[in-house]
Amino acid sequence: MDTFFLLYLGAGFVLLFGLWFYYDWRDGHIHDAQRSKVIYHCIKCSQIYTGPYQSEECDCPQCGFTNGRLRF
Numbered sequence: 001m002d003t004f005f006l007l008y009l010g011a012g013f014v015l016l017f018g019l020w021f022y023y024d025w026r027d028g029h030i031h032d033a034q035r036s037k038v039i040y041h042c043i044k045c046s047q048i049y050t051g052p053y054q055s056e057e058c059d060c061p062q063c064g065f066t067n068g069r070l071r072f
């Protein structure tokens with residue numbers, strides 16, 4: 001009876017930690033994806049938008065004007 005209870009408790013902890021690690025890992029990947037995006041600012045309509053990773057220019061989704069990469 002006691003052994004069964006310990007096994008049950010252990011399985012619960014493993015499941016909890018597994019989920020915790022999974023969400024931590026998944027969130028880390030989401031943040032990486034956002035960080036690698038290139039931010040563009042449209043000089044025609046002032047729209048702020050993001051383009052693909054390491055792209056040098058990207059079309060504005062609002063007016064279609066091609067903007068260069070924003071440099072700080």
Ligand SMILES: [Zn+2]
Nearest residue numbers: 042045060063
């Ligand atoms: Zn625009």
